Amino acid sequence: MHSYDEPVYLISVVAKVLDIHPQTLRQYEKEGLIEPDRTEGKMRLYSERDVDRIKMILRLTRDLGVNLAGVDVVFQLKEQIEEYEKVVDELRSDIERLSQGTKVTKGSLVKRKSRFDLIFYDDKKDKK
Structure with missing residues (x-):
């Protein structure tokens, strides 16, 4: 096969x-x-x-x-969605890994990707 x-x-x-x-x-x-x-x-x-x-x-x-131009757009969007789903899965894995055995501290977590940066920031930490 x-x-x-x-x-x-x-x-x-x-x-x-x-x-x-x-x-x-x-x-x-x-x-x-x-x-x-x-x-x-x-x-x-x-x-x-x-x-x-x-x-x-x-x-x-x-x-x-x-039409075929529309098909191309559909395929490009489908590929983008798949890329975003991979990023989400990686972030979930990172969160799971970080939360196991250690306490996750509030603050910023930067995840670098080739096309963009995802930045999570807890602004309550700066107000203390």
């Missing part, structure tokens, strides 16, 4: 399974919505993850009437 990210499907197989024209897959790639791997002979190979992403594109375009 192959992994979810392993590129194993040719463009003709994916097109047939999803009942779309291979040119549609080429267009999705041209628009930057999918990035299939390539063999040394430059043949496109799609992974199960790619196929699921294509299914999502088809749902958005066919069922919801979203």
